[in-house]
Amino acid sequence: MLNIKNLSAGYGQSLVLQDVTLQLAAGEIVALLGRNGCGRSTLARAVMGLAAAQGRIDWRGQNILGMKTFEIARLGIGYVPERRDVFPDLTVTQNLILGQKPGSRQGRWSLDDMFALFPQLQTRAGVRAGVLSGGEQQMLALCRTLMGDPALIVIDEPTEGLAPQWVGVVADFLKTLRQHGTAVLLIEQKLTIALDVADRCAVMGHGRIVFDGSPQSLRQDSVLRQEWLQV
Numbered sequence: 001m002l003n004i005k006n007l008s009a010g011y012g013q014s015l016v017l018q019d020v021t022l023q024l025a026a027g028e029i030v031a032l033l034g035r036n037g038c039g040r041s042t043l044a045r046a047v048m049g050l051a052a053a054q055g056r057i058d059w060r061g062q063n064i065l066g067m068k069t070f071e072i073a074r075l076g077i078g079y080v081p082e083r084r085d086v087f088p089d090l091t092v093t094q095n096l097i098l099g100q101k102p103g104s105r106q107g108r109w110s111l112d113d114m115f116a117l118f119p120q121l122q123t124r125a126g127v128r129a130g131v132l133s134g135g136e137q138q139m140l141a142l143c144r145t146l147m148g149d150p151a152l153i154v155i156d157e158p159t160e161g162l163a164p165q166w167v168g169v170v171a172d173f174l175k176t177l178r179q180h181g182t183a184v185l186l187i188e189q190k191l192t193i194a195l196d197v198a199d200r201c202a203v204m205g206h207g208r209i210v211f212d213g214s215p216q217s218l219r220q221d222s223v224l225r226q227e228w229l230q231v
Helices: 040-047 069-074 092-098 111-117 119-123 134-146 164-179 191-197 215-220 222-228
Strands: 002-011 014-024 029-033 052-059 077-080 152-156 183-187 200-205 208-213
Touching: 002 040, 014 029, 014 040, 014 052, 014 208, 029 040, 029 164, 029 191, 040 052, 040 152, 040 183, 069 077, 077 134, 092 111, 092 134, 111 119, 111 134, 119 134, 134 152, 134 164, 164 183, 164 191, 191 215, 200 215, 200 222, 208 215, 208 222, 215 222
Parallel strands: 029 183, 029 200, 077 152, 152 183
Antiparallel strands: 002 014, 002 052, 200 208
């Protein structure tokens, strides 16, 4: 579904990614792990057309490198940035409705589905997003993206800064996506979350992929974890 090949990317004169190759299949959860500054978020931004890049990014056989972000989104890729970026002055319901793609057919997901996934959002439906807790805002950002019915969601650090009780909620959400056939590229630092939810794990170091394999293989490789991960 997603085929990244020989990708280099960065900002201005600063090259962050170097010759990155990574694939992701339909309905698969791939966790992208690594230390801060290794290039994981830059990879996510390159996929979404938000970072200057060279190489190739094929989405369902079409090279999307050089496309604008809204064009990439319309092809079926959703993006949840690390900052969440909810609209603070709009209500929960208004934020969710804005996630729908205008003029498109009815997707697999509705407001009722979002409220079923996260009942707490329903109780806060008329509340401005800016007054929600960090965990509630993360739920809202995830659900707003899901309202666009993407085939792939790129999620950057969804558990960063969350209280422990919300971390498990996010993990359950990711497992629900897999059950519904939605693929996920998960940028994450918490190894326990990645090992729990991912079908495959990739580890980045100094802008390159240094490991790509099963969670079980990563769990057993203590040398690699010590060298490249914050554990």
